[in-house]
Amino acid sequence: MARPEEIELKFQCAPEDLGRVLAAAPEGVEDCRELISVYFDTPDRDLQKAGASLRIRESEGRRVQTLKRGDGLARQEFEAPIAGDAPDPTLEPLPKLLPDGADTPLRPAFHVRVTRRQRLIRFDDAEIELALDQGEVRGGRRTSPISEIELELKSGAPRALFSLARRLSDAAPIYLSFASKSQRGQALVAGRPLHAHRRVRAALSPDASAAAVFQAIGRSALESMAVNAELLRGRAEPDAVHQLRVSARTLRSALAIFHSVVADGGFEPAKDALRWIAGACDEARNLDVFAADTLGPALEQDPEAPGLAALAAAVAGARVRARADVAQAVGSARFRNLLIEVAGWVETGAWLQGEAAQRPAADFAADALGARRKRLLQDGRDLADLEDAARHRLRIDAKKLRYAAEGFQGLFGRKAVDRFVSRLKALQDELGVLNDQATAGDLLLGLALKSEAAFAGGVLIGRQAVDKPRHIGRAAKALDRLAAVKPFWA
Numbered sequence: 001m002a003r004p005e006e007i008e009l010k011f012q013c014a015p016e017d018l019g020r021v022l023a024a025a026p027e028g029v030e031d032c033r034e035l036i037s038v039y040f041d042t043p044d045r046d047l048q049k050a051g052a053s054l055r056i057r058e059s060e061g062r063r064v065q066t067l068k069r070g071d072g073l074a075r076q077e078f079e080a081p082i083a084g085d086a087p088d089p090t091l092e093p094l095p096k097l098l099p100d101g102a103d104t105p106l107r108p109a110f111h112v113r114v115t116r117r118q119r120l121i122r123f124d125d126a127e128i129e130l131a132l133d134q135g136e137v138r139g140g141r142r143t144s145p146i147s148e149i150e151l152e153l154k155s156g157a158p159r160a161l162f163s164l165a166r167r168l169s170d171a172a173p174i175y176l177s178f179a180s181k182s183q184r185g186q187a188l189v190a191g192r193p194l195h196a197h198r199r200v201r202a203a204l205s206p207d208a209s210a211a212a213v214f215q216a217i218g219r220s221a222l223e224s225m226a227v228n229a230e231l232l233r234g235r236a237e238p239d240a241v242h243q244l245r246v247s248a249r250t251l252r253s254a255l256a257i258f259h260s261v262v263a264d265g266g267f268e269p270a271k272d273a274l275r276w277i278a279g280a281c282d283e284a285r286n287l288d289v290f291a292a293d294t295l296g297p298a299l300e301q302d303p304e305a306p307g308l309a310a311l312a313a314a315v316a317g318a319r320v321r322a323r324a325d326v327a328q329a330v331g332s333a334r335f336r337n338l339l340i341e342v343a344g345w346v347e348t349g350a351w352l353q354g355e356a357a358q359r360p361a362a363d364f365a366a367d368a369l370g371a372r373r374k375r376l377l378q379d380g381r382d383l384a385d386l387e388d389a390a391r392h393r394l395r396i397d398a399k400k401l402r403y404a405a406e407g408f409q410g411l412f413g414r415k416a417v418d419r420f421v422s423r424l425k426a427l428q429d430e431l432g433v434l435n436d437q438a439t440a441g442d443l444l445l446g447l448a449l450k451s452e453a454a455f456a457g458g459v460l461i462g463r464q465a466v467d468k469p470r471h472i473g474r475a476a477k478a479l480d481r482l483a484a485v486k487p488f489w490a
Contacts, residue, residue, distance in 0.1 A: 006068065006077040008152040009161050009343075010177045012230065015147045017172040018117075018132045024171030025130050025164070028121035035059050035133075037112040039185055040087050042104055050097050053182035054087060054106070067094055068182070072219050073158060073347040110139035110185035114146055123164050126156025130164075137181060139189035146181065149174055162344030169336050175230065176339040178223035204410030210364040211357035214258045217407045218346035221251035225277070226339060229330035236323035238288045244330070245281035248274045251342075253403040257368050261356045266345035273338040280329040284322035286443050289436055291315050294460055307456030314453050365408040366489040372401040377483055383476045388438040391475075395431035402428060408489070416488035423482045430475035437464040437471075 013021060037057040041047045047054055052069040065087050067078040082088055089095060089102040098104035114135030121128055131150040136143050149168070151161050168174055204213060224247035228240040252274045255262065295315055298308060329335055351357060376397045379390075386394065402424045409417045444457040 005074050006152065007074045007158055007161070008150055009073070009165055010180070011149040011151075011165070011168075011174040012177045013132075013147055013149050013172065013174045015134055015145075017174075018134065018147065018149070020172040021149060021168050021174065022117065022119070022130075022132060024168055025119060026121040026123050028119045028130075031116075031118045033059055033116055033118075035112075035114050035116050037181070038085070039109045039112070039182055040106045041109045042098065042106060044099075045109075045186075046099055046104070047097060048186055052097055053180065054094065055112075055182070056082065056085065056087060065091060067091075067097075068180075069097075071178075072215065073161075073343075110137060110189050112137045112146070112181050112185060120154070124156070124160040126160035127154040128152065128156075128160060128164060129154055137185045137188055139185055142188050144184060144188050146184070148177065157348075159344065159348040162340055162348065165340045165344075166337065169333070169340060173331075173333075173336065175336055176222075176226055176343060177230075178219075178226055204361070204408075206362065206411060208361045208411065209357065210258065210261045210359045210361050211352055213361040213365075213407065213411070214254060214262060215346055216410075217254045218251055218342075221247045221254070222339065222343050222346070225251075229335065232323070232327045233331050236320070236327060238284075238319075238323070241281050241284045241288065241323060241326050244326070245278050245285055248278040248281075249399070250403050250407075252278065253400040254407060256400055257372070257404045257407075261354070261359070261364070262349070262351040264349055264351040264354070266341075266349045266351070270342050270345050273342055277329065277335060277338060281326055283443075283446075284319065284326050286436070286439065287315060287319045287322055290440060290443060291319060293433075293436065294440065294464070298460055298463075305456060305459070307452040307454070307459075310450065310453035311456040311460075314447055314449055318447050361408070362411050362489075365404075365411055369401070369404055369408065369489050370487065372397070372404060373487060376401055377479070380479045383479055384472050388434070391431060392435050392438070395428065395435055398424060398428045398431060405488075412488050416486075420482075420485055420488050423478065423485055427475060427478035427482055430471050430478055433471050434468065434475065437468060440464060 035057055036059070037055045039053060039055045041054065050069070051071070052067060054065070054067050057064050057066065063082050063085070065080055065082045068075050070076050078091070078093060080088075080091055087094070087106055089098065089104065089106060095101040098106075112135065114133040117132040119130045121130060129150075129152040131152070133146055133148050133150065135146050137146060151164060153161055165174070165176070204216060208216075225244055228244040228247070231237055231240045232244065252271065255267065255271050255274075259267075295308075295312060298305065299312060302308070376394070379394050379397055383391070383394070402421060405417060405421050405424065409421075441461050444454070444461070447453075449457060
């Protein structure tokens, strides 16, 4: 059985733009054929749970069994020709992934049928296979269209994939995607439409390097950004805005935590790009928070309060406009290139050659988390007497420490990490409320409210001011409780 490492990038592209992509690509040997694939799993979806996919693909009378697993730029691919329509459960490593080995029953899960236009090209001293797939995935009575581009590295350096991707992105709107055909088929069978995507904490080996942990955090954040952006290009969903913003900020926080590891020529451009997309979500997210946490309760308590209906209408209109702005941002060439550039830097940046990148992650984590905790506790002294701006900086300190703790969780015991993170989250939540209250006035001023709505807004801001000391007291107690818990990395 062939066991090469598959190195590829995948992009979503509208069917009408596939021709422009092909025209922009270098010349090469072309082929066009129909591919029919049947994906298999156990009744309990054991392969899906193991992060693997199993298919039999038929093309021109030839059948090939393929098992893929892994994430990131490179994945393991185990491929072998077979004679029949059913998978051979004895082919390695399939038996190791099944609960009863080769005796585990496998059944068809869904089908994929695509027309593939394929071109083998030379680009930047590399050989790359460009594939344009158009067709559908079918699971039961459900179907979903497929229109995507794959760039697979056959030989040469992986950075050539990203260089070619930049060229193709200049020619047509292509969006980096982390969802395989298998994942789309699984979602279809489960009846789960595209929905807001929360970043996933990556599984880490105890002997992982600092570079491996940063890449795991980066891949998870970029995948979440890509999925939520795809959703927002289709429909405005508040939680997708929130998750897109959280993912961008998570990766920005990772840049701060891993600065000594990843600082190279690509560091500042990545930081600036992430700051831009997170900032593009700020107004929409702030309006959503105000509507949910302040305006909503006020309407429930007294819907007839003077000016409250007018304020609600103004906020509703502003939320629609703000989400449209986010959708425009994630549909732009700037965002397309952000995903390509940042992913390229995470996967192939010069920082990977540095000595710090190979440092054991557990040692690096202890130093980084210890320094962040010390800074948070020092900055939080006399929390009750801090100005709003200082409390805002403290909130950022807490957020960075939390993201770092969650990112390193796979290296330590989950129970200890969760205890620490829960106390940190309690502090972050209270500081978040205080920050939302501090910015609410400017948020409403930006809406240019008419007098009746402005009056209602003023009343709500006044109520927040009355409630402020209570949240300050709760934040101080949360900080004390955090200081009392033993650091899990010590």
